[in-house]
Amino acid sequence: MKTEAHNLLQKLHRRTEKCSVGCPILDRCLNGGIPCKSVTELVAESGSGKTQICLQLVLSAQLPPSHGGLSSSSLYIHTEFPFPIRRLKQLSRIFISSHSELLGSSDPCDRVFLRGVHSADEFVDAMPEIEFFLTYWKARLLPVRVIVVDSIAALFRSDFENSSLDLRKRSSLFFKISGGLKSLAERFGLAVLVTNQVVDFIGEDEGLNNGMRIGNFSELYSSGRRVCPALGLSWANCVNSRFFLSMDDEYEEGGGRVTKMRRLSVVFAPHLPQCSSRFVITTEGVFGVEMHKGNV
Amino acid sequence: MEIGMLPISASKRGKLLAAGYTTLHSIARTSPTHLARDIEVSESEALEILNVATRTSTLDRSCGSNTNIIDGGQTAWDMFNEERFSSLITTSCVDLDNILGGGINCKEVTEIGGVPGIGKTQIGIQLAVNVQIPLEYGGLGGKAIYIDTEGSFMVERVLQIAEACIEDMSEYSHHFHKDNQAYGVKMHPNSILENIFYFRVCSYTEQIALVNYLDKFVTEHKDVKIIIIDSVTFHFRQDFDDMALRTRLLGEMSLKLMKLARNFCLAVVMLNQVTTKHIEGSFQLTLALGDSWSHSCTNRIILYWNGNERHAYIDKSPSLKSASAPYSVTSRGIRNSTSSSKRIKMV
Secondary structure, eight states, X not given: OOOSOEEHHHHSOSSOXXXXXXXXXXXXXXXXXXXXXXXXXXXXXXXXXXXXXXXXXXXXXXXXXXGTXXXXXXXXXXOSSSOOHHHHHHHHHHHHHHHHHHHTTSOGGGGEEEEEOOSHXXXXXXXXXXXHHHHHHHTSSSOEEEEEEEOSHHHHSSSOOSSHHHHHHHHHHHHHHHHHHHHHHHHHTOEEEEEEOEEEOOOSGGGOOTTOOOSSOSOEEETTEEEEETTHHHHHTTOSEEEEEEEEEEEEEETTEEEEEEEEEEEEOTTOOSOEEEEEEETTEEEEEOOOTTOO | XXXXXXXXXXXXXHHHHHXXXXXXXXXXXXXXXXXXXXXXOOHHHHHHHHHHHHHHHHHHHHTTOOOOSSTTOOOHHHHHHHHHHOOEEOOSOHHHHHHTTSSEETTSEEEEEOOTTSSHHHHHHHHHHHTTSOGGGXXXXXEEEEEESSSOOOHHHHHHHHHHHHHHHHHXXXXXXXXXXXXXXXXXXXXXXXXXXXEEOOSHHHHHHHHHHHHXXXXXXXXXXXXXEETSSGGGGSSOOOHHHHHHHHHXXXXXXXXXXXXXXXXXXXXXXXXXXXXXXXXXXXXXXXXXXXXXXXXXXXXXXXTTXXXXXXXXXXXXXXXXXXXXXXXXXXXXXXXXXXXXXXX
């Protein structure tokens, strides 16, 4: 318990610390990247690039602050199996070749710790373990300062029924998990990135309106379908910022390749205005695409 | 309080002192006729002096030093006077200020709730900045306590809003005192940051402990004029099996906050989340923490989306009529909604 008020100027920097997502264009849209000491959520349907952004984040976190990183290792908690280890290897090889002078000889994959979790209860039980792990690494050369949870929705997909008791238990677990993550984030200065799935919009049936407006957009579309973030209103209260990834049916053609266009938009964030950025996913990773003027 | 401090003309002040009235207390007991005879002015002038004196002394008293009748006792007339001069903190949105009767009231507990992304934290930050607007610009020149339970407080955003606030003030002073250089705004964004006391709490026990400690903290920092809790809800929505315990803890906390608001003449703003409530087969949105909690604030404001526009609605208030007003969140902070300013232009 801190009984002493912080002097905002001394204690905090003039800007909240951020961790780069590994692409200057996306970083600019996010004003530097994923903020430390808060919980950021990526919402998207499967295949839109959530995991790709997470993988790129845990690599660029290893860069020094001068290059947008945090000089840190990361903890990757995955709930969807298997973990895309081959893709991480591939990205890390590219990462080494472009940043060899900054990284020395160590393998970036050595700086990513993996932990598989199967259920929400297991996640809660793992909290003390995670805390111990963070404390252990705190004094090391590259302390752990990034936690990725990919994805939170998978934890809650199966075990709960649609009864009022189960719903209450479920939302209590949301707050417990998010409270735990936020308190770790505050104590260790972590950037926490959580991914979430979407569900189809089913309309205002029986008074249950899963299309209730949360944030900057009254309706969210991806691949031409109207979707809503999974886990509902309670979970939306648990995150500090929410970003939405969507896929359009546009394609960018260049160098003989056809690449699907995607878009990252700010749904809500205490520090960002409503904005969005287009990006593509290639073998080399996730890259923002400069908006053409008049095409926004 | 000395006579010398009264905002009246120097000659009258001299007359008062010559007649032996040295403290405010001494004139407070005299009648206008008596005073007029003693210092040789007309009766209406004497009345004016007395009015000024009571105003000054109520202001003085509202800071919590004076004891009247008996400790804690007060006549309704005193309360009315205090209320007339009690201070308001602007929200920077004219429409919102209008339905609030001028802004967020000191001495009251105001609860503001809404869905994620509606702008609760933005309003909180805006108020923490606005409370510092100096007296010359119609502000309070006070300081703010910001209790962050969720981690949504971002310094870069505070800086942005503070810079915009200073810009607005200098524009205002430029407008009204074109040829007076002395009115240039001397505030710096850094000093605005320095005057926000920031506490980050990570559990409900910490939150309760902090609220208990605030009494001491505010005694040491008397110029704190607003306490913002963003949000009051978060830690109370995890891990409570015993709902009766939760209600009791919340009740105790809200009593302490009300007491702080009254004793130190400061505004308490609690931000709250919304939840769905199952009423007679349909789901409705209500503020979180349940029915008994809804009694614990003086005013309750609900923020909601109306189409593409953000609106604020006064749900509960002993003195304000229920009304709603649009507002918008801009890069400069909370401002009037663009559609309403268009409407004004059209008229």
